Amino acid sequence: MAMKNTSDYIEEHIKAILEQVNVAELRRSELASRFEVVPSQINYVIKTRFTASRGYIVESKRGGGGYIRIGRITFSDKHELVRDLLKNMGDELSATVFTDILQLLFDEGLMTEREGNLLLATSSDEVLGREANQVRARMMRQILRRLDRKED
Numbered sequence: 001m002a003m004k005n006t007s008d009y010i011e012e013h014i015k016a017i018l019e020q021v022n023v024a025e026l027r028r029s030e031l032a033s034r035f036e037v038v039p040s041q042i043n044y045v046i047k048t049r050f051t052a053s054r055g056y057i058v059e060s061k062r063g064g065g066g067y068i069r070i071g072r073i074t075f076s077d078k079h080e081l082v083r084d085l086l087k088n089m090g091d092e093l094s095a096t097v098f099t100d101i102l103q104l105l106f107d108e109g110l111m112t113e114r115e116g117n118l119l120l121a122t123s124s125d126e127v128l129g130r131e132a133n134q135v136r137a138r139m140m141r142q143i144l145r146r147l148d149r150k151e152d
Helices: 006-020 028-035 039-049 078-088 095-107 113-122 125-150
Strands: 023-026 056-061 067-072
Touching (some): 039 067, 095 113
């Protein structure tokens, strides 16, 4: 079993708050103090683990009265989720964002774990070559289009 690091605990704490409220308003300094880390560690966790591709929306205001608001993106149905992903996806997808979207599709019940793992195995930079980011974007676009048809 993998050992958890401080970032994992911060992420779990924020997710626990989000289970109780739709939108969590957090103070960077309070979280940093609670976990005995510098505020930049909080920024790192939020920037890397609470992204749109993972299904979150983040609003941040820095300064003395600053805050971080984090909410889960909710969709009325699976079609809306797929269409939103298609609309907002660029011409390139990094391996990280590709993985995040696959995880979101799994979390939303649109993909099995096995399907996701097979796609991950075929979407690495090593397999896709120099144009990996562009190929991943084209792959994801096709996956989403097929899922949208499947859900009709």
